[in-house]
Amino acid sequence: xxxxxxxxxxxxxxxxxxxxxxxxxxxxxxxxxxxxxxxxxxxxxxxxxxxxxxxxxxxxxxxxxxxxxxxxxxxxxxxxxxxxxxxxxxxxxxxxxxxxxxxxxxxxxxxxxxxxxxxxxxxxxxxxxxxxxxxxxxxxxxxxxxxxxxxxxxxxxxxxxxxxxxxxxxxxxxxxxxxxxxxxxxxxxxxxxx
Numbered sequence: 480x481x482x483x484x485x486x487x488x489x490x491x492x493x494x495x496x497x498x499x500x501x502x503x504x505x506x507x508x509x510x511x512x513x514x515x516x517x518x519x520x521x522x523x524x525x526x527x528x529x530x531x532x533x534x535x536x537x538x539x540x541x542x543x544x545x546x547x548x549x550x551x552x553x554x555x556x557x558x559x560x561x562x563x564x565x566x567x568x569x570x571x572x573x574x575x576x577x578x579x580x581x582x583x584x585x586x587x588x589x590x591x592x593x594x595x596x597x598x599x600x601x602x603x604x605x606x607x608x609x610x611x612x613x614x615x616x617x618x619x620x621x622x623x624x625x626x627x628x629x630x631x632x633x634x635x636x637x638x639x640x641x642x643x644x645x646x647x648x649x650x651x652x653x654x655x656x657x658x659x660x661x662x663x664x665x666x667x668x669x670x671x672x673x
Contacts, residue, residue, distance in 0.1 A: 500596045507620040510608040517601035521552025550648040556637035563605040565652045567598040
C-alpha cells in the first residue's frame with residue numbers, strides 16, 4: 480500500500496505547519512488529504528458545540544450547530560464547494576462574533592484562529608480541485624479504504640451519507656445563514672436606535 484501511495488503513513492514533502500495551513504495542492508491525493516482533515520475538524524467542532532450549547536440552555540441551537548458542522552464535514556469530505564464555503568464563512572463569522580467573550584481566554588482565541596485557518600485550507604483545496612479537468616491525472620483521487628473503523632468512518636460513511644443528506648444540508652445552511660444575517664441586522668438596528 481505504501482508503494483501505491485495510498486497508505487496513511489505516506490510522507491508529505493512539506494513541513495507539518497505548511498501542510499496544515501497552506502499546503503501544496505497538486506494532486507488528488509493532496510485534495511483527499513485535506514478533505515479528510517476538514518471532515519475531522521468539522522466533526523470535532525460539531526461534537527464540541529453540542530454540549531457547550533446544551534450546557535448554556537440552548538438545546539435547539541446546539542442541535543442545529545451540530546447538524547450544520549457535522550453535515551458540512553460530510554460535504555467537505557465529498558469535495559463540495561458549497562459545504563466548504565458555508566462552513567468556513569459560518570465558523571469565521573462566529574469566531575468574529577465571539578471575540579468579546581473569547582478575549583478572556585487567549586487559548587480559545589488561538590484555537591478559533593487555528594480552526595478557521597484549517598477550514599480556509601480546505602476551502603482552498605476544494606476550489607482548486609474543482610477547476611481540474613475531470614479524468615486528468617491530477618484530478619484522480621486515491622481509493623477509499625475500509626480496513627479500520629477510522630477508514631469506514633472517514634472514507635466510506637461520508638460517501639454513503641452525503642447523497643442522502645445533501646439537500647437537507649443545503650436547506651439547513653441557507654436558513655442558518657439567513658437567520659444569522661437577520662440577527663446581525665437586528666443587532667445593528669438596535670444599536671442605531673439606542
